[in-house]
Every structure is written in C-alpha cells, then in structure tokens.
Amino acid sequence: MSDWGPVFVAVVLFILLTPGLLIQVPGRNRLVEFGNFQTSGVSILVHSILYFALICIFLLAVGVHVYIGS
Template identity: 40%
Template structure:
C-alpha cells in the first residue's frame, strides 16, 4: 500500500499558502490582505515558514496517513 497523505497535504497547503492567492501576510498596504494577487519578499518568507511548520505538524507530529 502507498501512503498518499504527504503529497495530498503538501499540495493542498502549497495551493492555499501561495502568497497573494487566498491571503497575503504581510500585505503591501495592510498587515493582512485577501485576494491581492501580488507578493513581496517578506510575504514569501512568512508563507514559507508557515508552510513548513504546518507540514511538519501534520506529517511528523500528528503522523497522518491516508491509504488509498
């Protein structure tokens, strides 16, 4: 059996946490912007850190598995 949790969770988090796609933190004009479709270096760094922490939390700490 193959464990599909890692690629599914990673792809979903990547899509959701792309800066400017759903939200951007920090934004260009405000600390938190929705659907801005713009990005900057600070928001890329913040989203990368959040992505990594959530991925570690879900895959390593909570040990989520999905067998299909």
C-alpha cells in the same frame, strides 16, 4: 499499499499558502490582505515559514496517512 497522506497535505498547503492567492501576510498596505494576487519578498518568506511549520505539524506530530489502493 502506498501512503498518499504526505503528498495530499503538501499539495493542499501549497495551494492554500501561495502568497497573494487567498491571503498575503504581510500585505502591502495592511498586515493581512485577501485575494490581491500580488506578493513581495517578505511575504514569500513568511508564507514559506508557515508552510514548513504546518507541514511538520501535520506529517510528524499528527501523522496524517491516506492509503489508496489494495
């Protein structure tokens, strides 16, 4: 059996935390902007730190496991 939990968590977090797709922290004019499809260097840094923190929490602390197959 293969464990697809880490792959699933990484893909979902990558999609949700892509700067400018759903949210951008910090935004160009405000602290948080929604769906503006723009990004900046600071925004990329903030989103990468959030991604790293959340993936560590979900994979190491919570231990998400999804088994597919027999």
